[in-house]
Amino acid sequence: xxxxxxxxxxxxxxxxxxxxxxxxxxxxxxxxxxxxxxxxxxxxxxxxxxxxxxxxxxxxxxxxxxxxxxxxxxxxxxxxxxxxxxxxxxxxxxxxxxxxxxxxxxxxxxxxxxxxxxxxxxxxxxxxxxxxxxxxxxxxxxxxxxxxxxxxxxxxxxxxxxxxxxxxxxxxxxxxxxxxxxxxxxxxxxxxxxxxxxxxxxxxxxxxxxxxxxxxxxxxxxxxxxxxxxxxxxxxxxxxxxxxxxxxxxxxxxxxxxxxxxxxxxxxxxxxxxxxxxxxxxxxxxxxxxxxxxxxxxxxxxxxxxxxxxxxxxxxxxxxxxxxxxxxxxxxxxxxxxxxxxxxxxxxxxxxxxxxxxxxxx
Numbered sequence: 001x002x003x004x005x006x007x008x009x010x011x012x013x014x015x016x017x018x019x020x021x022x023x024x025x026x027x028x029x030x031x032x033x034x035x036x037x038x039x040x041x042x043x044x045x046x047x048x049x050x051x052x053x054x055x056x057x058x059x060x061x062x063x064x065x066x067x068x069x070x071x072x073x074x075x076x077x078x079x080x081x082x083x084x085x086x087x088x089x090x091x092x093x094x095x096x097x098x099x100x101x102x103x104x105x106x107x108x109x110x111x112x113x114x115x116x117x118x119x120x121x122x123x124x125x126x127x128x129x130x131x132x133x134x135x136x137x138x139x140x141x142x143x144x145x146x147x148x149x150x151x152x153x154x155x156x157x158x159x160x161x162x163x164x165x166x167x168x169x170x171x172x173x174x175x176x177x178x179x180x181x182x183x184x185x186x187x188x189x190x191x192x193x194x195x196x197x198x199x200x201x202x203x204x205x206x207x208x209x210x211x212x213x214x215x216x217x218x219x220x221x222x223x224x225x226x227x228x229x230x231x232x233x234x235x236x237x238x239x240x241x242x243x244x245x246x247x248x249x250x251x252x253x254x255x256x257x258x259x260x261x262x263x264x265x266x267x268x269x270x271x272x273x274x275x276x277x278x279x280x281x282x283x284x285x286x287x288x289x290x291x292x293x294x295x296x297x298x299x300x301x302x303x304x305x306x307x308x309x310x311x312x313x314x315x316x317x318x319x320x321x322x323x324x325x326x327x328x329x330x331x332x333x334x335x336x337x338x339x340x341x342x343x344x345x346x347x348x349x350x351x352x353x354x355x356x357x358x359x360x361x362x
Contacts, residue, residue: 008122011060012102015121019104033063033118035088036074041296041330042259044084047141051128054146061120063090065105069115076138084137084330090126092145101125136332170206179210197230204230205255208263217271221264228260258287262297269304277304295324299334306341315341 039047047055064070067087074085092103103120110117126143134140170185186203189195195203204227211220255263265280281301285294302317318338325331 012121015104015106015119016102018106018109019102022105031092033065033090033092034067034070035061035063035090036070036072036076037086037088038075038083039086040083041292042255044086044139045290045292047086047128047131047139051131054125054127055143056125060122061103061124063088063118063120065116065118074138077135078137084139085135086139086141087134089140089142090145091129091143137330170203179214183207183210201227201230201255205260205263208267212263212267212270215270217267220267224260224264224267227255228257231255231257231260256287256289256293258284258289258293258297261287262293262300265297265304266300269300269307274304274308291324292328292330295321295328295330295334298324299330299337302337302341306337311341311344315345 070087074087076085076087078085101121101124103118103124105116105118107116125146127146129142129144131139131141170182170189186207190200190203204223208220208223208227211217211223261280261284265277265284268274268277268280278301281297281304284297285301289297298317298321302314302321305311305314305317315338318334318341321334322331322338325334
């Protein structure tokens, strides 16, 4: 943060100046922009729970005036593990947004001038108006820029500033694909003794994701264990302030114990440590969580059992996942896994204990 501070300040000034120049010659006050991105099921559930509430998207918010461009970045129609595609529609009232953060069309200054890019500075505050499913794994979320300068909005903005202070730079580096610099930044920030447990959990969680992407599965597990040790105190702190709805910081959602055990299991599974993966999946299922979170764990557990050739056990977990996710966008994906496994189970003859034992390899 200290090394990049001058660049961030300069970028803020450039966006502010450019935006002011553009709005002097614009005839239309209301503008619509789009953004496409993949999110995990946990984050999508957070969006669902926050309809009608305020949201602050940490980091620089890159949008486009071209809807088709946003669908490319969202990966519409594709599947990728537990991630789903989201298209955001941002509706902006240009007369009021200068109360919050600067933004500008940077198409003439961007390296990719065919994207019609509009860049919003960090911590812009929005209200989620609606959210609907437009495909098997695709979502469409409508957001409105905040126009009421009221005490609640001031509180949300201040909270957004606090989160941006520590997390934004690491997230930007992570999104740019500079995993080494992102990890180094997180590790450096963890030396700060004033960090809250919530922020530390997010750092460890992000470091685990980076390690998993780089194939450092045991490092990922170690980071998740450190995050897990901090979760209990974080949860108890959050329970004390439920009277006031808190804004959703989409890049700063504290993972639950269930999520941490699930991710540990996935890392062990990729490392080929199947017994450890099974133990973590079992631990995950002992935690509290929503139906879709439990369905995701069961689906992953089914994939592990299928890898181990425990076909009947895999079918059992896939069936449970399908039942829990029948009303969710993940349902069809889990159903496909169930159908594939079911084809490998003979229906006309009873499997003997000896045959069943010979199938199990881990």
